Amino acid sequence: MSEHILVVDPDDSTRLSEVGQLTALAYLSDGLVDQAHPYIPQLKDARTRATDADLLVMADGADGSGSAVGTITVVPPGSSLAELATGREFELRMLAVSPLERGRGIGAKLTTAAMRRAVDQGAERVVLSTMESMHIAHKLYLRLGFERREDLDWVVIDNEDGSVTKVSLKDAEDLPPHNTAIRLFGYSWDPSTSNV
Ligand SMILES: CC(C)(COP(=O)(O)OP(=O)(O)OC[C@H]1O[C@@H](n2cnc3c(N)ncnc32)[C@H](O)[C@@H]1OP(=O)(O)O)[C@@H](O)C(=O)NCCC(=O)NCCS
Numbered sequence: 542m543s544e545h546i547l548v549v550d551p552d553d554s555t556r557l558s559e560v561g562q563l564t565a566l567a568y569l570s571d572g573l574v575d576q577a578h579p580y581i582p583q584l585k586d587a588r589t590r591a592t593d594a595d596l597l598v599m600a601d602g603a604d605g606s607g608s609a610v611g612t613i614t615v616v617p618p619g620s621s622l623a624e625l626a627t628g629r630e631f632e633l634r635m636l637a638v639s640p641l642e643r644g645r646g647i648g649a650k651l652t653t654a655a656m657r658r659a660v661d662q663g664a665e666r667v668v669l670s671t672m673e674s675m676h677i678a679h680k681l682y683l684r685l686g687f688e689r690r691e692d693l694d695w696v697v698i699d700n701e702d703g704s705v706t707k708v709s710l711k712d713a714e715d716l717p718p719h720n721t722a723i724r725l726f727g728y729s730w731d732p733s734t735s736n737v
Contacts, residue, residue, distance in 0.1 A: 544647070545605030546654045549598050551591040560598050560612050561585035567637035573672055579705050584635060590614045594622050594634075595658060599651055611638040611647040613655045617662060624707070625668045625693060625727060631659040633669040636678065648678075652685055656730065656737040664732065668693065670725040682728050686735035693727025 549556050565584040568574050574581060583589075590596040595615040601607030616622045616632040626632035633655050638647045659667045669687070671678045683689065696713035698706045699721035713722060 543603045544599050544601055544610060545603060546597055546599045546651065547605045549587065549591045549596040551588060553591075556598065556609070557587040557591060557596075559609050560596065561587035563609050563639055564612055564635055564637040567640065570640040571675075573674065579699065579703050584637075587612075590622065590635065593620045597651060597655060597658070599647055609639070610642045611651050612636070613651045615655045615658050615662075625670050625695070625725075629664075630666045630668050630729075631662070631664040633659070633667060648681055649685065652681065653737050656685065656732075660732050660737070667730045667732070669728050670695070671728065673724050673726060679726065685730075686737070687728040687730045690727040690729050693729065695725050695727070696722050697725060698722045 549560060551557075562585065564587065565581055568580070568584055569576065574584075587596055594617060597613050597615065598605075598609050599611045600609050613636045614622065614634045616626065616634055618626065618629050618631065622634060623632050624634070633652065636648060636652060638651070656667060668690075669682065670693075671682070679689075694710045696708050696710060698708070698713075698716075700706060708716070710724070716722075
């Protein structure tokens with residue numbers, strides 16, 4: 542079956558809803574978060590990603606009019622969605638492939654398309670974060686030319702009131718041990734070091 546990668550229009554409510562559900566489902570099915578986790582509403586919120594960044598979707602059909610099978614977001618400098626990027630860096634976020642479509646190269650194709658899009662928009666560096674437990678994603682990013690950057694690692698802590706606190710690794714070391722602290726692994730890619 543053929544697939545096509547498109548940029549989602551922020552006014553395309555039907556597609557936004559589908560992509561939001563797909564993203565949350567991809568994370569839930571891998572046990573990366575549970576349904577009550579404060580990240581779930583952000584994963585579902587494809588509209589903000591389409592408005593404040595470039596939301597890419599891979600969809601079935603030569604013209605991409607079929608069902609969504611995967612998604613990734615290309616965050617430009619200065620966007621509200623940047624978590625790790627500083628200065629002129631671009632950031633990739635929320636790569637997700639339908640659990641029904643894994644292992645067919647969709648994640649790699651989407652990441653490559655996102656890297657190309659960032660370069661086309663002038664990126665001199667692209668960064669991203671992964672959860673420690675995202676072993677398949679770690680392998681994928683390294684194969685595509687990203688470098689593991691422990692100096693970019695950071696920590697997110699779930700608070701009892703449902704909010705989250707984000708701190709640097711160094712600041713996290715000064716906090717009391719916390720059950721819900723998750724370490725995020727940093728990666729970066731310099732387009733001058735490898736082609737896409
Ligand atoms: C990570 C994810 C996007 C990969 O999607 P995918 O379409 O299956 O990825 P690909 O088919 O391009 O495969 C990438 C690599 O992982 C391997 N892989 C895929 N599924 C695998 C599995 N279930 N077990 C072991 N390896 C697997 C592939 O063989 C491939 O290896 P290679 O690079 O050596 O060829 C998908 O698993 C997912 O949505 N996970 C949940 C969300 C997530 O972790 N997102 C990352 C955000 S930072």
